[in-house]
Amino acid sequence: MSTASRVQPIRSYALRHYGNLISVEEPIFDGANEMWIAELKADYPVILHDDQSDRRFVKFLSMKKLGTLALSKDFRFLTVSTTREKCAETIRSFLKMWRDRAEMIVVRASSDQLVRIPQFRHFFTPVDLITVNLLEKDTISEEEIKKDRPRGRQAKLRQYLKLLEGLDLVHRIEGGYTYGNMFTMLRKEIKDEDKFREAILSYVIRERYPALREVFEISRLEPTIHVDSCYYKTALEAEEALYLTKGSIYRHFKAIYGRINPLELTLILKSLEKVDALCRKDKYYYGNEVLFDKMLEIKDSLPTLAPPSI
């Protein structure tokens, strides 16, 4: 039997059982169980809109390994196939995976810009405190950590010291801490002290965003990253720097993350614009070209959306 003739009945079954959004890979015959197995996949359509040109178009998100379709030797549908419900559940997981990926791409590409936002700086005061002290006098002693500091703040500082230790920015020594290899390396590259402090924060956010979000629970940073991600996720899907109004960004935010106060959204967009994380022309927001190119590069290096193989 030719490839085309064995694919056709399987495609027909896929269409009938899963609808026209799901397609099948080339089927493989499982000799041991005497059945045809074909992996299910999808090119999930995303409708996009550029507000300036009023252009509407469709792009697709590739999804693999949504499940398997099993047919008997004589092409009868077998119940060991993945159910429609399971397929829909997997697609929902992949959309969440894509949302998380977009966020990670945005953080990786624009951490240098994000740390220039005052609210960000405020949350990383402990990191800045450690950096400034190590720049001043090479070490931070246990006594200094304890002196005139409530226990809660001592614990917080130790948490950050541990985090920086994991990044090789600080190094534990007897009776305290000193700078680590990464600290020295960055210092060699960046002579200006203010820029160096920014570079340390940027490095911490870029490399440890999952921990900052879940362990340090810096939830107040999230709206800024989410708003930025709302623009760039859409642009990454379009693979071009779209022009979006505040209203569109608001709608994207609501669809992806839920509610946001419009006054807060205006403030966040202003902050992002101020540090060049986003650009603005009249009422339209568009991506920073350099950052967006970097994001596209990261996106292209990532594997297709699929369940992890272990």
Add this chain to the structure above:
Amino acid sequence: MVLEYIKENFDTNIPSPTVEDIAKIIKTDETGTELDDVSKINEKLLKATLSVKFEPKYLCALREIEDEIGEGKPVIVWVWLSDDRGGGCGHSVVITDINRLEGVIGYNDPIFGEREEEIGTFMSRWDNININRILIKVKIEKRPQRLIPEYAERKVEEESSS
């Protein structure tokens, strides 16, 4: 490792399949294992006096690991193991303890033994793009009824009492 832990800590006659048996059941080959196939091991455990089920999930939160540990259950996660050439592979460990305040996470590693790691480093290895925060929950519950004679006995008791 997890089955041994359940056997030692819970009153159950759970079977002890060999590593080769497990690999065969969950269809592990040179390319690895499909996450969905992990739960195929559950069929092998049906005869245990306790109901033991492995539930693979991905895109999980740290809080979910903490909840499982809080209930005294073993938690299997996958982390990225980098090599010197910029590549790497997924590697499973069994989490034993999380201490947010001290910023450390403890686990049993089948290669390196008992370990403690800075939590930020662990999170980045768990959140790796190839791993996607995989977590395998082990559901250990009392089985309401298991054998036909038991079922029949209970039914007779119910009927005689009514």
